[in-house]
Amino acid sequence: MPGTLHAQLLDLVCGAFLLAAVVVLWLRQLASIVRAFALQGVALAGIAALLDGHDSRWELLAVAVGIGLLRAGLLPLLMRRALTAVATGPAPLAGDAGGGASGSEAGSTAGSGGRAGGTGHHYAEDVSEARETQPLVNVAASLLSAALLTLLAYAVARPLVALHPTPATRALPVGLAVVLIGFFVLVTRRRALAQVVGFLLLDNGITATAFLAASGVPLIVELGVSFDVLLAVLVLGILTTRMRAAFGGTGIDDLRELCDR
Amino acid sequence: MSVIGHATEAAVASAAAGALCGAALPGRPRVVASGVCTAATGAAGLAAGTAALRGARWSAFLPGVLPPTGVHLAVDALSGLFMAVAGGVILPVAVYGIGYAAGHTGHGAASRTAQAVLPLFALTLLLVPAAASVCSFLLLWELMALTSLLLVLAGHRSGPPAARAAVRAAGLWYGVMTQLGFLLLLAGTALFAARAGGETFTALRDGAHHLPSAVRGTVFVLTAAAFAAKAGAVPLHPWLPRAHPEAPSHVSALMSTAMVNLGIYGLVRTGFDLLDGGPRWWWLGVLATGALSAAYGILQAAMASDLKRLLAYSTSENLGLALIGVGAAGLFADAGGGAPAALALAAALLHLVNHAAFKSLLFCAAGSVLRATGLRDLDRMGGLRSRMPVTAGFFALAALGAAALPPGNGFLGEWLLLQSLIHGLAVPGLVTALVLPPAVAVIALSAGLAAAVFVKALGVAFFARPRGRRAAEARESPPAVLAGMGLLAALCAALALVPGVLGDGLSAAVAATGLADGPPLTGGPLGVRLDRLATTLSPLWAACALTACLITAAALARLLARRRRRGNARLWDCGGGAPTARMAYTATSFAEPLQRVFDRVLAPEQDVRVTAAPESAYLVERVRFRRRVPDRFEHRLYRPLLEAVTALGHASRRLATGSVHLYLGYGFCGLVALLLVLAARP
Known part of the structure; x- marks a missing residue:
């Protein structure tokens, strides 16, 4: 039964797609987060490849290949490069003003770590740029929120699914859930690179929703969106290194200093 | 085509x-x-x-x-x-x-x-x-x-x-x-x-x-507010x-x-056309707005010293009169009085035509003065008649129209409006009986004040002596300016003398609104006949009669004067020396009695400061007088509103602390709340 097999494969890929988003919430090491994102790119390409669109199969396959190359290959590569640049880059601004600020921040974090030392956590080493140290919402609560957001996505998508129930539209809530989780990552994570991943999760979710709802997107539309995302990531990468140079860290809370008061 | x-x-x-x-x-x-x-x-x-x-x-x-x-x-x-x-x-x-x-x-x-x-x-x-x-x-x-x-x-x-x-x-x-x-x-x-x-x-x-009817009412209120603002x-x-x-x-x-x-x-x-008339409260609102505009506009015009500001407030007044006509037409149509309704609408439209003619001429003449002197302040003009005689003549012609006195062209519209309101009393209903007399009173008041306003504008700007160097050095405008004003003046004169040519056009316009079951008025070259009310007006004859009277009076005066011997002597100056420009009426002083009468309505801010000479408290060295007539609606209605909006703007700055997470959180919470609402909907 190719129909059932096809449906099961699609469900599997969508499950992987959602799971990758949840894994992003779960992990702390930025390099692992990027890896999880690459996995999600593969899953998204799989979704595109598995759809049986109205128009030519080859165009959809081309779109799938393009998505795979961009989201599982190029974007993670760019992010990894930015990560190494930030983590191993030269000390910011010759270590004067910015270095002093980051030093005092490190001191205060170390102090709080010292107080919490009895519980076995060592926050002092978390100050490194390669980790998402202290998300605004901790990991357990994040995972719980992801579950709630997924529920919400399923509840919202019910009428949409009821319009035309096929295997593809039944998987539609997954796309919505990834959109919400991506937004959640944006709201709660502090590191600039984690923000970039959150933004890309959001975009992945939108793309998946478009695929699942419309059974495929024309090549030209997908090309436009992809170039947009690529540009955004390039700009954000530059922004990240600049932040590191200006503030001595990539915590976006430092941007508060830019507010005009 | x-x-x-x-x-x-x-x-x-x-x-x-x-x-x-x-x-x-x-x-x-x-x-x-x-x-x-x-x-x-x-x-x-x-x-x-x-x-x-x-x-x-x-x-x-x-x-x-x-x-x-x-x-x-x-x-x-x-x-x-x-x-x-x-x-x-x-x-x-x-x-x-x-x-x-x-x-x-x-x-x-x-x-x-x-x-x-x-x-x-x-x-x-x-x-x-x-x-x-x-x-x-x-x-x-x-x-x-x-x-x-x-x-x-x-x-x-x-x-x-x-x-x-x-x-x-x-x-x-x-x-x-x-x-x-x-x-x-x-x-x-x-x-x-x-x-x-x-x-x-x-x-x-x-x-x-x-x-x-609720939808019709909402549509009317929204669009009418927009049109009234325009x-x-x-x-x-x-x-x-x-x-x-x-x-x-x-x-x-x-x-x-x-x-x-x-x-x-x-x-x-x-x-009238799209909604095909409506209930009484629509038109009562229009009528009340019109009455308020007419009375308040002309009062503010009476207080204004800036010539163009005066004209602008007078526009507010004249459009208010047209609104009275429109409101009355709707009211009559609702009560079943087709004939006075058509007449009131025709009066409103005619007034708009006349207003367009004389107001454009007034603004052009004011522009000509502004071009020659750089002045808009009436208190610093004066004596422009001898320096800019053509502009002065055109301004006088237009002011005659604006004052709504025969033989000016503004008279006919207002006369027609009054006719329609007075004959509208025959329309059955308590509301018309209660509303029309005050409306008539407002029109009468605004006509009277308009006369004072334009006497002030004409007299202070063009007569007496120049009150400043710029007024004294004024030169007449170039021919193109005068030609434009001349065309407008010809238009004003034509409208004043032979308004009958407009009669059929007005009837057709009123009929296009679906209001009339017959033409409200017919025109001819010599006059306007109100078909339903058996009234006729022939402004041309009125103007001829008036001109004849004036010529006769002038000729008689000449004849009588010739009998007597004339001697040239200096004007009696009460022993105060030769009269200077400072002794003439200014716009402010001319408006002062009116300001006293309407003190409560206008709430002017007045400040008199007397500085005594150092030798004696009884010797006045200088008196400084300052008066401002603020727009009360602006004061009472708009300023609190603007302050509230500003305060709200300042308060909302606290929402933006500079934290990116907070900004993203706003969006996230908004999205989730929206989705929850959608999900909760059955």
Whole structure:
């Protein structure tokens, strides 16, 4: 039964797609987060490849290949490069003003770590740029929120699914859930690179929703969106290194200093 | 294709040519070319409007212009009347504008932008009444607002800093209020079109009868507020006395006549034609607004010392009178009195025509004075009659019209309005019996005050002695300016002496609203006959009689004077020495008695400071007098509103702390809340 097999494969890929988003919430090491994102790119390409669109199969396959190359290959590569640049880059601004600020921040974090030392956590080493140290919402609560957001996505998508129930539209809530989780990552994570991943999760979710709802997107539309995302990531990468140079860290809370008061 | 179609095409073509010339040509050729093209646009509009008033009809559908709906145009007699008025004003004002902008560039009127936009503004003035669908109407309406805003801002980079600041403030007020009005109009017409099931006026007409009364009421209130704001009706007027004085004078003349008229056009089109009349409370609201505008506008005009501000407030008054007519017409139609309803509407329309003629002439004359002296403050003018005799003559002619006294052209509209209100008392119903007498009283009051206002404007500006160097050195304006004013003056005189030529056109316009079951008035070359009331007025005979009386009186005085011996002697000066310019009435002192009478209404701020001489407290060294008559509506209504909005703006800054997470959180919470609402919906 190719129909059932096809449906099961699609469900599997969508499950992987959602799971990758949840894994992003779960992990702390930025390099692992990027890896999880690459996995999600593969899953998204799989979704595109598995759809049986109205128009030519080859165009959809081309779109799938393009998505795979961009989201599982190029974007993670760019992010990894930015990560190494930030983590191993030269000390910011010759270590004067910015270095002093980051030093005092490190001191205060170390102090709080010292107080919490009895519980076995060592926050002092978390100050490194390669980790998402202290998300605004901790990991357990994040995972719980992801579950709630997924529920919400399923509840919202019910009428949409009821319009035309096929295997593809039944998987539609997954796309919505990834959109919400991506937004959640944006709201709660502090590191600039984690923000970039959150933004890309959001975009992945939108793309998946478009695929699942419309059974495929024309090549030209997908090309436009992809170039947009690529540009955004390039700009954000530059922004990240600049932040590191200006503030001595990539915590976006430092941007508060830019507010005009 | 009919005459109207050809004329409309000609108007569009010449406006486009004018805009191109204005944008491309340098210096003086630019002003001339743009002015000539604008005048041609006006002439084409006048031709189209006249043809429509004679019974021609035209409609067009241009699907390619504004996709996906396309542009619908249709001209009936009502549209024709407003097109003819706009065209009739645009033609002479454009001629005037050539002379006005050419020599004196102090107001930025000759700038590239102003000259390119002027023909487009004129074109939108002509085309707004021809729009026959919601989308085309809104498009043209908005174009009209934008082009006029650009023209108001023409002077924002020339002149002293205080003048520039005034121009910017005027532009801001005008821009904000006109956009808010557009918002109301958009909401009202969108609701109407959505519920009536179509956006062409034909579809609206058909669908209006099946709408629930609450929807009809909402549509009327929203659109009427927008149109009243455009007409400068009183609580919504503050833009008018700011924008009209600051605009270059030929633009003020257009804005204060053709543009504000379109507010009344919109009200009549929606209220009578599209919605086909409505319940009593609609029209009571219109009537009350009109009465308030008439009384308050003319009071503020009486207090104003700035000549163009005075004229702007007088516009508010005259449009208020037209609103009284429209409101009364609706009231009568609702109570079943078809004849007085048609008459009241005809009176309102006639008053608009007359107002357009004399107000454009007044603004042009004020512009001529401004051009010659650089002054708008009446208190510093004086003695201009001998230096600018032609301008003075034109101003006097227009002021006679504005004072609503025979044989001026403003008289006929107000007389007709009073006739319709007085005869409207025969319409059964308690409300008419209660409302009409105060309305008559308001019209009488405003007519009386208008006489005082224009005596003040004419007397203080043009008579007595010059009160300053600039007034003393004034020189008469160039021929193009005088030619434009001459055309307007001829228009005023024609309207005053042979208004009968308008009679049939007015009847056709009223019939186009679906109000009349017969022509309310018939005209002839010699007079106006009110068919239903068996009343006739022949202004030409009245004018002849008045002129004959004047000539006889003058001749008798001459004859009597010749009998007596004349000796030349110095004027008796009460022993105070030769009279100086400071002894003459100023605008402020002339208005002072009125200010006392209406002290409670106007709440003027007055400050008298007496400085005594050091030797004795009884010897006065100097007296400083300062008076300001603030606009009370602005004070009581707008200032608290603006303060509240400002406070809200300051308070909302606390929402933006600079934390990116917070900003993202707003979006996230909003999205989740929206989704929850969607999910919870059954």
